[in-house]
Amino acid sequence: MHYVLSDIHGNKDAFDKILSMIDLKPEDHLYILGDVIDRGDYGIELLQHIREMENCTLLLGNHEYMMVNAxxxxxxxxxxxxxxxxxxxxxxxxxxxxxxKEQEELLCYLETLPLQLEITVNRRKFILVHAAPQELYETENMRRYHLKEFMVWHRLTPFSQMPARKNVIFGHTPTLQFHKTMHIFHGKRMLDIDCGCGFPNSCGQLGCIRLEDMTEYYSNDGVFSKEEAAEWRKTHR
Structure with missing residues (x-):
């Protein structure tokens, strides 16, 4: 099974809850789309733990990007x-x-993180990225920025034109800005999965999605099947 989450922001309790829910098996894989650190208390501990997870891939977020630069x-x-x-x-x-030694190892790890990955699950192609896929660098007219900065900092909107025949999964922009709720946003060939875990006092939570059947997991609200999630969105617009 393939799971994707993003923007933990130092919230170890939320991350532990999601891991308990998905019950990650050795043959499964978890993708984390950046922003493990900052805001919450346990960013460094989470980075060290994720680094040791054999079936987990972390992508670069803007907060890890800032950390390395600073x-x-x-x-x-x-x-x-x-x-x-x-x-x-x-x-x-x-x-x-x-x-x-630990400092250097951690920085070297962050410097090797991918900016974007493309995976195929059940014949569906997914682009995984923290903020915006490199394919939009030209069309979003953001050439005044470096490509790397664009991919970790740019804010997509519900009207951003995604690459054809691919589904972009991203974080960075809390879903509250897309549909007024802290649940995963499903747009046209796009999924925003930043459910505001960095803002727990504003009803934010950690969200995760399983790509095989689009089951959604939330650190506060529990588990939603694809059908239950669709029904929930209808009643919470």
Missing amino acids: LRHPENLHYKYVWRNNRSLITFDKFFKLTE
Whole structure:
């Protein structure tokens, strides 16, 4: 089975709940679309745990991107300011409680994270990315930014034109901005799965989807089959 979630933002309790729900088997695979760190208390611990998971692939998010920039270039005040301005203080403090060897290993790990992956499940093609797929770099007229920055920072909208015959799964933009609820947003060839886990005081939660049958898992609201999720969306617009 293939599972996808995004934007844990240091919320270890929510991540543990989702892992308990999906009961990940050795033959299964979990994809995490970035932003493991910041806002919550356990970003560093979660990074270390995810790094050791053999059946888990982490993609680069804008918060990991900021972290690498700030820590690899400590003389650059802009990098430091941008990361700190995005609620990184707990992550920063915990990083420097690691040994130098652990710090270097963690940064090297983050530097190897993919920006985008394409997988096929039941003959359906999925593009996995944190914020926006590279295919939209030209059409979204964002060439003033570097491609890497576009892929981890750009905000898609329900009207963004996705690549033909592919389904884009992304995080970064809380689903509340798409359909006024913290459940997975299903658009035209797009799935937004950032259910606001970084904002638990605003009813945010961690969302996860199983691609084989589109079952949805939520750290607060439980499990929804594809049919139940569709019915829920009808009554919560």
